[in-house]
Amino acid sequence: MIKITDLQKLYRTEEVETVALNNLSIHVKSGEFVAVMGPSGCGKSTLLNIVGLLDDMEGGSYLFNGVEVARFNEKKRSQLRKHNIGFVFQSFNLIDELTVYENVELPLIYTKVPASERKKRVEEVLEKVQIMHRRNHFPQQLSGGQQQRVAVARAVVNRPKLILADEPTGNLDSKNGNEVMQLLTELNEAGTTIIMVTHSEHDSQYADRVIRMLDGQVIMETVG
Numbered sequence: 657m658i659k660i661t662d663l664q665k666l667y668r669t670e671e672v673e674t675v676a677l678n679n680l681s682i683h684v685k686s687g688e689f690v691a692v693m694g695p696s697g698c699g700k701s702t703l704l705n706i707v708g709l710l711d712d713m714e715g716g717s718y719l720f721n722g723v724e725v726a727r728f729n730e731k732k733r734s735q736l737r738k739h740n741i742g743f744v745f746q747s748f749n750l751i752d753e754l755t756v757y758e759n760v761e762l763p764l765i766y767t768k769v770p771a772s773e774r775k776k777r778v779e780e781v782l783e784k785v786q787i788m789h790r791r792n793h794f795p796q797q798l799s800g801g802q803q804q805r806v807a808v809a810r811a812v813v814n815r816p817k818l819i820l821a822d823e824p825t826g827n828l829d830s831k832n833g834n835e836v837m838q839l840l841t842e843l844n845e846a847g848t849t850i851i852m853v854t855h856s857e858h859d860s861q862y863a864d865r866v867i868r869m870l871d872g873q874v875i876m877e878t879v880g
């Protein structure tokens with residue numbers, strides 16, 4: 657599904673140039689659950705942003721389902737992203753002014769899914785993450801664990817083939833964290849490919865494979 661070869665990514669400011677990713681190659685097969693680990697600043701978020709087509713790359717090749725996307729412009733990236741990729745972040749990133757229901761419905765509005773179908777799909781995922789009873793509440797009225805379950809619902813409502821999660825349990829206690837990991841595991845077992853950045857050795861045990869990074873490179877891969 658994902659085949660990245662010799663990826664280079666630099667960040668330039670006036671004086672300094674930071675090499676965020678240096679000649680990095682990764683392959684992820686459809687249906688895999690991969691954890692990405694490594695010290696702060698090693699390039700994990702940068703990698704996830706590039707895999708998720710949120711950011712462009714300097715050099716190298718990126719085949720997404722066999723299509724070269726490395727040189728895609730923002731418009732084409734956004735199109736691919738909306739239909740194929742769901743994102744889960746450490747800080748939930750829900751819209752505070754919208755209800756749970758409206759937050760989850762949003763990706764379907766962006767992809768122009770008709771209203772009747774939207775209702776069906778939103779209710780289905782809210783049931784799945786067991787948050788239906790809070791559908792008319794606002795994010796700030798929910799616990800962290802509940803907010804992350806809503807974020808997972810929003811990530812999967814468009815039925816993406818790929819979920820990218822950046823420290824999804826980072827702001828959760830262990831009970832809520834385990835519930836979110838359980839949810840990701842169920843989605844993976846149903847066929848969704850998952851790439852998850854984590855600092856947690858415990859969470860990495862849910863993955864099929866752990867990729868360890870240092871200074872913008874992959875230094876080790878272990879099978880989980």
Ligand code: ADP
Nearest residue numbers: 667674675676695696697698699700701702703
């Ligand atoms: P990690 O997610 O592993 O903590 P990041 O991908 O956030 O690492 O960062 C990798 C490197 O790139 C770090 O040295 C970081 O300071 C730098 N970096 C990340 N984003 C930017 C940016 N927008 N501008 C400049 N440097 C950045």
Ligand code: ADP
Nearest residue numbers: 667674696697699700701702705746822823853
């Ligand atoms: P994380 O541990 O989740 O990677 P970071 O604090 O490293 O958190 O980075 C959060 C975001 O801030 C990154 O996605 C990146 O875009 C941005 N960032 C990180 N380092 C820098 C930097 N040196 N300059 C500008 N932006 C940065």
